[in-house]
Amino acid sequence: MAVDLLLGLQWGDEGKGKIVDVLTSNYNIIARFQGGPNAGHTLVFNGRKHVLHTIPSGIFHDDATNLVGNGVVIDPVIFKGELDKLEEQDVDYRKSLLISRKAHIILPTHRLLDAASEASKGKAKIGSTLKGIGPTYMDKTGRNGIRVGDLELSDWKERYRTLADKHESMISFYNVDIEYDLAELETEFFKAVEVLKSLKFIDSEEYIYQAQKSGQTILAEGAQGSLLDIDFGTYPFVTSSNTTAAGACTGLGVAPNQIGEVFGIFKAYTTRVGSGPFPTELFDEDGATMAKVGNEFGATTGRPRRCGWLDLVALKYACQVNGVTQLMMMKGDVLSGFKTLKVCTEYKYKGEIISHLPYNIEPENIEPIYTDFSGWNEDLTEMSDASQMPKALNEYIEFLEKELEIPITIVSVGPDRKQTIFRK
Numbered sequence: 001m002a003v004d005l006l007l008g009l010q011w012g013d014e015g016k017g018k019i020v021d022v023l024t025s026n027y028n029i030i031a032r033f034q035g036g037p038n039a040g041h042t043l044v045f046n047g048r049k050h051v052l053h054t055i056p057s058g059i060f061h062d063d064a065t066n067l068v069g070n071g072v073v074i075d076p077v078i079f080k081g082e083l084d085k086l087e088e089q090d091v092d093y094r095k096s097l098l099i100s101r102k103a104h105i106i107l108p109t110h111r112l113l114d115a116a117s118e119a120s121k122g123k124a125k126i127g128s129t130l131k132g133i134g135p136t137y138m139d140k141t142g143r144n145g146i147r148v149g150d151l152e153l154s155d156w157k158e159r160y161r162t163l164a165d166k167h168e169s170m171i172s173f174y175n176v177d178i179e180y181d182l183a184e185l186e187t188e189f190f191k192a193v194e195v196l197k198s199l200k201f202i203d204s205e206e207y208i209y210q211a212q213k214s215g216q217t218i219l220a221e222g223a224q225g226s227l228l229d230i231d232f233g234t235y236p237f238v239t240s241s242n243t244t245a246a247g248a249c250t251g252l253g254v255a256p257n258q259i260g261e262v263f264g265i266f267k268a269y270t271t272r273v274g275s276g277p278f279p280t281e282l283f284d285e286d287g288a289t290m291a292k293v294g295n296e297f298g299a300t301t302g303r304p305r306r307c308g309w310l311d312l313v314a315l316k317y318a319c320q321v322n323g324v325t326q327l328m329m330m331k332g333d334v335l336s337g338f339k340t341l342k343v344c345t346e347y348k349y350k351g352e353i354i355s356h357l358p359y360n361i362e363p364e365n366i367e368p369i370y371t372d373f374s375g376w377n378e379d380l381t382e383m384s385d386a387s388q389m390p391k392a393l394n395e396y397i398e399f400l401e402k403e404l405e406i407p408i409t410i411v412s413v414g415p416d417r418k419q420t421i422f423r424k
Helices: 016-026 076-088 108-124 133-141 148-152 156-173 182-196 204-213 245-252 285-293 312-322 391-404
Strands: 003-008 029-032 041-045 048-052 065-068 097-100 200-202 218-221 259-267 270-272 306-308 326-330 340-349 352-354 366-374 408-412 420-422
Touching (some): 003 016, 003 245, 016 041, 016 218, 016 259, 016 326, 016 408, 016 420, 029 204, 065 204, 108 133, 108 156, 108 182, 148 156, 148 182, 156 182, 200 204, 204 218, 204 245, 312 340, 312 391, 391 408
Parallel strands (some): 003 218, 003 259, 029 065, 029 218, 065 097, 259 326
Antiparallel strands (some): 270 306, 340 352
């Protein structure tokens, strides 16, 4: 059986968690393949809001196995917090949650390094979530990291001490005022590690391979968004992992020829958290309305999201890089009430009209060129069938399908799992 992928196509926060939750009934295994607790996947059902950071979004389904893959970096303290919340909701995660031995561990000193590095940049800061993600991936590529499998070794605490001591010497290099009590942080960390060790560790690439051979269905869940990819995103304002389809191959050990459907998730407009270029960003009443109606605040950090019109140039780019086969449009309900909608279809780039994403999209180089569409006033949140959708919304969707040459199979009209319209 092929492995299907689910990816975000913008700067994250597209609503991937909800769609994984909606699709989980079609899959035996949900596997997270990259990123760390800088992700925030929000699910709403039965009148309750649930936020996950590291645990795959299929955890609320009794029949699904949830795998944290080798490409993920795990903060035991945050992970324990997620597990505690699941226990409060009587979710029996022990029988359905598996951890790859090759996943790397975020140490307390990784978070301190993250804070010191960001503070040293001043106004040039990249908008890090300060979760220690970047320093952990740096240790991974620098061949210094501690992996989940190391927790099974008798000398893992000695390995920890060596790396933590190295980190402390690096923190002093940044010459910034960072106050911390490492002993206190370590007490919490080691307690959380013991909880992590109570879960089942596996050789995940072998597990996935055998699952495929036995005919089990697998959905690989991405975190963040394609425009935050370390290689193909708006560098340096990106995350530290490969958020695109290629990341699923390296983050789970899946061969490229074993990839099936690639589900691309995007908002009906565009948002971004933190620093970095954003060609269609709005600073007017329309942008403020999107933020208010869409409740645009980061699920992990609580930071307000910057809002703007849909950027079709960037969306095409993400579709191409990922090989998207189906599109799913989120938050269509947020655009209800706008008299006119705009979609950026081209850029004016250094005096030339282009329709591809160039190397540099800083505001001094880019001017978005828009196509206007009529808006709609209907409340979409109670709609459950495509036949109920207003004509203007259908025209908006059909234009996007024509330009992207990919079908939009799902339209989300609210945060609850029931507020999902299947079009095809």
